[in-house]
Each structure stands twice: as C-alpha cells, then as structure tokens.
Amino acid sequence: MKKNLTKIASSFLPVVLLGVLAISCKEETDHVEPMRMFTPAGAMKSTSGETKVKLTWNPSLYTTATSGVTYTVEVAADSMFQTPVIVSVQTDTAGVVFTEDQLEVKKLYYARIKANALDTRPESKWVTSNRFSIRGEQIFAPLVNKEIRDKTVVLRWRPTTGLTKIVVTPANGAPVEYEISAEEIEASAKTITGLAATTSYKADIFAGTKHKGTVSFTTKEPSVFTETVATAAELEAAIARAASGDVIGLEPGTYDHSANNLVISEKHLTLQSVSGDPANTTVLFKEITLKGNGAGVKLSGIGFDGTAASAAYFLNLAGLGSDGEAANFTSILVENCTVNFTANCFMRANRGSSNGTHKIESIVVKNTVGSNNGTGSYHYFHLDKLEFKKLEIENSTFYNSGRAFIGWATNMTAPAKPVISxxxxxxxxxxxxxxxxxxxxxxxxxxxxxxxNSIVANTPKEGTVGTSLLRASTDGSSILVVKNNNFFKLLDGATPAVELTFPSYVQLSSNTTIDLGWTGSTTNFNLPSGSEVRTGSTTSGALGDPRWW
Incomplete structure (x- = not known):
C-alpha cells in the first residue's frame, strides 16, 4: 500500500507543479495587461499640408472620449530619439497638428506617442511613427521658357504679402540671397541676375523664416551671335552674307520686311532675338523662303506679323532654280515665337515637282503661338509630297487657323513612316x-x-467640315495614339450638327469632353481653377499649352 501511495504521489506531483506554474504565469500576465491594452492602437498616420502636418492614431483600447485619457507626443529628427526632442505636447484627442512655426518645412521628422497614466492604469509604452514632414507652400508659378536666359531668370509667384528674400543655390555651390523689394512684391516677380550659363539652380522663397516655395531650373547656353543687327536692312544683308551655321541676333525693335521675302538659300541659319522676348522684337514679314539643298532655319524669341504684307505663308519651301526643283533641306525649328496672320498657312511644303522631290529631316514648333490665318485653300501645316522624318509640335497654341491642321494627303512611298507628335x-x-x-x-x-495632353475646341471656323478628325493607312502599318486630351465643340457645322469623331483604328484612351466655355473668338485660354483639365495629363498635370496654366 505504501508503495502504491508513493507511486501516486510521484505521479501527481508534476501536475501540481504545472498548476502552480500556470497560476504564477496568469498573475504576471494580469500584471502587464493594463499597460499593453492602454497603449495607443495601430500605426500613427500623417497628413502633410503646405503649412502644417496632422498626426492621428487609434485611441487606446477600452477608452472613450469621456474617459479622461491624455497623450504625450514628442517629435525628434531620428526614429531612435537619440537627438533632442524638438517639440513635446499633450492632447486629449487621438490627433495633433504641428505647424511651420513648430517644425521646419520639408525637413523629415519622427514622432512618438504614449498614453499618460490614468487612475490606476500606468502610462503606456511609446509608439513611434514613420517619418513625416510639412510639405511646404508652393507660391512659385511655372517658369516661362523665354524668361530663362544664360545669366538671368525671371521668377514669378502668386500674389503674397510679407515676402522678404529668395535664396538661389547652384548645384554644388553656395546659396546666394536676394532681397525682395516692395515693388517686386507688388509685381509678384523678380529678375535674378549674376547666374552662370548651363547651370542647374534651386530657388527658395521666404517670408521671414517661413518657407513659401521652391523651383528648379537650368540656365541656357551662352547666346553667342555671329553678328547682331538693329534694322531691317542690316538683317537682310546679314542673311545674304552669312555662312551656314551662323547665328544672327536681332536687337529689340521692329524689322519691316513686309515688301519683300526673307530668303535663306542653301544654308542653315539661326535668327534669334537678343532679348529672348518676342514681345519686343518684331519682324513684319511677307514670307520666309527656304531655297535649295542645305537650306534650313531656327527662329527663336521673335514676334512675326504678316498683317501689313497680307502674307500668304510664314514658311515656304522651294527649289533653288525653280519652286519644284529637287532640294534636300536640313531642318526647321520655331521656338518661343509668335506668328500672327497668314492668308494661307503657317508652312507650305508641297512645291516639289513630284512626290519626295523635296526632303527634310525635321520640323519642330515649340513654345509658340500661331494665330489668325485667312481662308486660303491650305492646311495650316501643308506637307503634301514632302518626304520628312519628324513633325513635332509642343507647348504651343494655335487659334483661328486654317481649313485643317496637318495635311500630308498625297499618297507616296516614303523610306520610313514619319513621326508626328x-x-x-x-x-x-x-x-x-x-x-x-x-x-x-x-x-x-x-x-x-x-x-x-492637349486641348482641341471649336470647329468649324466657318461653313462646314467632314465628320472625321483623322485619316491614315488602315492596313495596320500606322501607329495612331490619342490619349489624355480634352476635345469639345468639335462639330461639322451642318444642321443638325454632327460631332466629329476619330476612326475606329485610332487608339483612344483617357480623353475627356469638358466644355471650357471657349468660343471661336476666344484668345485667352486660361484654365479654370479646380477643373479636371488641370489634372488630366499623362503626368496628372494640366492639359494644353503651359502658358495658360
């Protein structure tokens, strides 16, 4: 019997010990549970604004708005809080807002939070956030290409009071401060001088110690002119004697060439305003004619006006001995220009005696405004029979233009299909x-x-048009992509009016039909604030020519 009791006791002892151990663990768990359950729940979230950042979190478990629980929030520059705490606040809500008066704009911070002791419950453990920052205001307006020069830049901003300085920092260089005068505050603009050519800069604008915006830019290459001119006669003579590759600078003023064509024969020239501003450098033109092999032109920073001459064309491509004679042209670049009034078209390039007799590498038009074409029987870009590799139109505006926009309607065999963008x-x-x-x-x-990323509106200019917007090969050899544009009031002019459409073989995506209120006589195309067209581009930015943003 004694032997049996010994066996029972030895068997029962582990069970007893396990029970004691379980009780001990239960007591220890009960001891730490209030602190764990009192800790703010979940991850801390941050919402960054221009002048403040809001931190929020889930309240501690088993608390309500009337529980009396409070939280301590501390902010430091590192997640381990080994650097000094920059700001510490207490709040009785599950959120706190820090402003630019408390934290530096654009600087990265971390926050930690704990629930403070309440009644019999001790304070909780710290919970640390991910990094966050105040985004900072952006009062700078988009830079205008013509206002970025080799040694200067014009910085513009939305009307703001209290501005004090702009700090300009070159890449790998020391920052330079520029004070903002009362006159510059009134004009919402300042010209920064003393810059280096082909250098990247960052500009920051301040009101006292408060950061109000940042913009980056790269200055242009030095404008090295072969010669500069100041009169119409000087310009004509300079073109006549120039060698291919020369750059002719036009001083501010008006150059009246309404009585005769400006002819560039068998050479590629650059005609560029010294100021870079088409508003103060005007050429009254009859026609700019490119003649013969090697002819080409770059036009930059000039205002062209064909009104006085009733100009038929802005650019006209022709052979040397006769209009139809074979010619291999170089290229055409029109940038930062305005072209007002042509009776027929912006560009005529169909004079070759047969298909492909006239050839050109590229035609590029960017940051340019073309306006007020007559009712001549030409497309605005009239390229029939021309063999070309590229037509690129970007950051530009065209209004009151031709019977149609781009025409390459003579069927021909080209060595490669051209790229049109x-x-x-x-x-x-x-x-x-x-x-x-x-x-x-x-x-x-x-x-x-x-x-x-473009906006097309209001057809027809007069009379009627067909109901198709585009035509090209239908055998699968063409690549036709139309995406992220806004089209409105594109009608055929008939009664009842029929809306213009793209053929089924065009790839269409993310296009809209928002009526912006423009009519055929509209000349100011500023985009309305808050409109979907301000976020509809392929980069979630605005549509159309950036000058209207």
Whole structure:
C-alpha cells in the first residue's frame, strides 16, 4: 500500500507543479495587461499640408472620449530619439497638428506617442511613427521658357504679402540671397541676375523664416551671335552674307520686311532675338523662303506679323532654280515665337515637282503661338509630297487657323513612316471649306502619330467640315495614339450638327469632353481653377499649352 501511495504521489506531483506554474504565469500576465491594452492602437498616420502636418492614431483600447485619457507626443529628427526632442505636447484627442512655426518645412521628422497614466492604469509604452514632414507652400508659378536666359531668370509667384528674400543655390555651390523689394512684391516677380550659363539652380522663397516655395531650373547656353543687327536692312544683308551655321541676333525693335521675302538659300541659319522676348522684337514679314539643298532655319524669341504684307505663308519651301526643283533641306525649328496672320498657312511644303522631290529631316514648333490665318485653300501645316522624318509640335497654341491642321494627303512611298507628335498644345477654331479629317489627313500613308495632353475646341471656323478628325493607312502599318486630351465643340457645322469623331483604328484612351466655355473668338485660354483639365495629363498635370496654366 505504501508503495502504491508513493507511486501516486510521484505521479501527481508534476501536475501540481504545472498548476502552480500556470497560476504564477496568469498573475504576471494580469500584471502587464493594463499597460499593453492602454497603449495607443495601430500605426500613427500623417497628413502633410503646405503649412502644417496632422498626426492621428487609434485611441487606446477600452477608452472613450469621456474617459479622461491624455497623450504625450514628442517629435525628434531620428526614429531612435537619440537627438533632442524638438517639440513635446499633450492632447486629449487621438490627433495633433504641428505647424511651420513648430517644425521646419520639408525637413523629415519622427514622432512618438504614449498614453499618460490614468487612475490606476500606468502610462503606456511609446509608439513611434514613420517619418513625416510639412510639405511646404508652393507660391512659385511655372517658369516661362523665354524668361530663362544664360545669366538671368525671371521668377514669378502668386500674389503674397510679407515676402522678404529668395535664396538661389547652384548645384554644388553656395546659396546666394536676394532681397525682395516692395515693388517686386507688388509685381509678384523678380529678375535674378549674376547666374552662370548651363547651370542647374534651386530657388527658395521666404517670408521671414517661413518657407513659401521652391523651383528648379537650368540656365541656357551662352547666346553667342555671329553678328547682331538693329534694322531691317542690316538683317537682310546679314542673311545674304552669312555662312551656314551662323547665328544672327536681332536687337529689340521692329524689322519691316513686309515688301519683300526673307530668303535663306542653301544654308542653315539661326535668327534669334537678343532679348529672348518676342514681345519686343518684331519682324513684319511677307514670307520666309527656304531655297535649295542645305537650306534650313531656327527662329527663336521673335514676334512675326504678316498683317501689313497680307502674307500668304510664314514658311515656304522651294527649289533653288525653280519652286519644284529637287532640294534636300536640313531642318526647321520655331521656338518661343509668335506668328500672327497668314492668308494661307503657317508652312507650305508641297512645291516639289513630284512626290519626295523635296526632303527634310525635321520640323519642330515649340513654345509658340500661331494665330489668325485667312481662308486660303491650305492646311495650316501643308506637307503634301514632302518626304520628312519628324513633325513635332509642343507647348504651343494655335487659334483661328486654317481649313485643317496637318495635311500630308498625297499618297507616296516614303523610306520610313514619319513621326508626328502633338503634346501640351492648345488648338481652337479651325476647319472650313468642307474639308474632312481636319486634325490630320495622311490619306493612305503610314504614319506614327501621337497626340497627348492637349486641348482641341471649336470647329468649324466657318461653313462646314467632314465628320472625321483623322485619316491614315488602315492596313495596320500606322501607329495612331490619342490619349489624355480634352476635345469639345468639335462639330461639322451642318444642321443638325454632327460631332466629329476619330476612326475606329485610332487608339483612344483617357480623353475627356469638358466644355471650357471657349468660343471661336476666344484668345485667352486660361484654365479654370479646380477643373479636371488641370489634372488630366499623362503626368496628372494640366492639359494644353503651359502658358495658360
């Protein structure tokens, strides 16, 4: 019997010990549970604004708004809080706001939070946030290309009081401070001088110690002119004697060439305003003619006006001995220009005696405004029979233009399909004479066409047009992409009016039809604040020519 009791006791002892151990663990768990349950729940969230940042968290478990629980929030520059605490606050809500008066704008911070002791419950453990910052205001306006020079830049901002300075910092260089005068505050603009050419800079604007905006830019290459001119006669003589590759600078003023064409024969020249501003450098033109092999032109920073001459064309491509004679042109670049009034078209390039007799590498138009074309029987870009590799139109505006926009409607065999692109461009009020395919008419030719981030509105200019916007090869050889644009009031002019459409073989995506209220006579295309067109581009930015943002 004693032996049996010994066996029972030895068997029962582990069970007893396990029970004691379980009780001990239960008591220890009960001891730490209030602190764990009192800790703020979940991750801390941050919402960054221009002048403040809001931190929020889930309240401690088993508390309510009337429980009396409070929290301590501390902010430091590192997640381990080994650097000094910058600010410490207490709050009785599950959130706190820090302003630019408490934290530096654009600097990264970390916060930690704990629930303070309440009644019999001790304070909780710390919970640390992910990094956060105050985003900072952005009062700077987008930079205007023509206002970025080799040694200067014009910085503009939305009207703001109390501004004191702009700090300009070159890449790998020391910052330089520029005071903002009362006159500059009134004008909401300041010209920064003393910059270095082809250098990247960052500019920060302040009101006292408060940061109000940042903008980055790169200065242009030095404008090295072969010679500069100041009169119409000097300009004509300079073009005549120039060698291919020369850069002719036009001093501010008006150059009257309304009585005769400006002819560039068998050489590529640059005509560029010294100021970089088309508003103060005007050429009254009859026509700019490119003649013969090697002819080409770059036009930069000039205002062209064909009104006085009733100019038929802005640019006209011709052979040397006769209009139809074979010619291999170089390239055309029109940048930062205005072209007002042409009777027929912006560019005529169909004079070759046969398909492909005239050839050119590229045609580029950017940061340019073309306006007020007559009712001549030409597309605004009239390229029939021309063999070309690229037509690029970007950051530009065209209004009250031709019977149609781009025409390459003579069927021809080209060595490679040309690339045509329209990006960030505003087009308003065009189309007449019953023309069809008024945006692009490539007939049965193969093209690679992309139109994006643009706004097209108001057809026809007068009379009627066909109901198709585009024509190109239908055998699969063309690549036709139309995406992230806004089209509105594109009608055929008939009664009842029919809306213009793209053919089924065009790839369409993310296009809208928001009516911006423009009419055929609109000349100011500023985008309304809060409109969807301000976020509709491929980069979630605004549509159309950036000058109207």
């Amino acid at each position: 329209i990006n960030q461009t505003t087009i308003n009020n065009f189309g007449f004479s019953g023309r069809n395919n008024i945006l692009l008419d490539a007939n049965a030719n193969a093209v690679e066409f992309t139109m994006q």
